[in-house]
Amino acid sequence: MDWNPALIWIAIALLLGLAELSSGGLVLLALAVAAVLTSALAAMGLSLPWQLLGMGIFSGLLVPLAIMVIRPWFSPRGVAYGTTGTGVEKGHTYTTLKRDFDGASGVKINGDFYRLRVEATGETDLPEETRVVFKRFDGTTAIVSHCQEDRNQKHQKE
Template identity: 70%
Template sequence: MDWNPAYSWLVLALLLSLAELTSGAMLLLALGVAAAFTAAVTALGLTLTWQLISMGIFSGVLVPLGVMVIRPHFSPKGVHYGTTGTGVEKGNHYTTLKRDFDNATGIKVNGDFYRLKVLESGDTDLPQGTPVLFKRFDGTTALVSLASADTDRQDDTSQRKEL
């Protein structure tokens, strides 16, 4: 069996697709599929120049498609793009929690515990279960406002998060 340049593209496609298992960003998978399409073009007997042009065109089409169209279907429900701290959680309601080992008061945002500070009073110690409205982060401290029962009734569009 003779080595065909198409095999090289297929090996690259396999390696990129396997590497996608470590990232979950759909970027490497899109590049792997582009490499597989380039292998098909190579099997037609095109030169290296046309193979590279084909890989560029396939990547230019498949990478945006994979990242912007396919990737959101694999994201957890209710998670906006952007990391915690970029403002995507602003305005959400939370209930306070007490951490076990140091009895610190905080809230959980996307599964992570953040100590809190009330903007109006500067308090950092609230009873567990106190409803608060998240405003922003100051470093790793969540700045919140106390949410009253009246505020909850008026703001039906916001979702109460109790994690």
């Protein structure tokens, strides 16, 4: 079998398509489609520099299209995507807990323990089961404020 440039681009597209099965981000799928379109350029007899230019142009058009237009079709409605630290958790209420091995106060956000610091006072040791509102991250420290409900209950008890 003779490997011409069009077949090489098809093989690259197939590999990118297979890799997309493990990622799910649609970026590799967009690159696979760009490689298929580039194989059409190779089949027309264009030289390698023109093929690479075509791949760049196709990728530049298809990757943003896949991320901004097509990916939201596959996402559930009402889900705020983002990883911890991107601001998705801002304003959520959490309950403090103590870490087993050193007794540090912290909150569990998305399954991970983060030490805390109260924004107003700089306090880092709060009683367990204290409700706090997450504000932001400072490195790996969660900056929080006291939950207004807890403050109101404290004043009513006094």
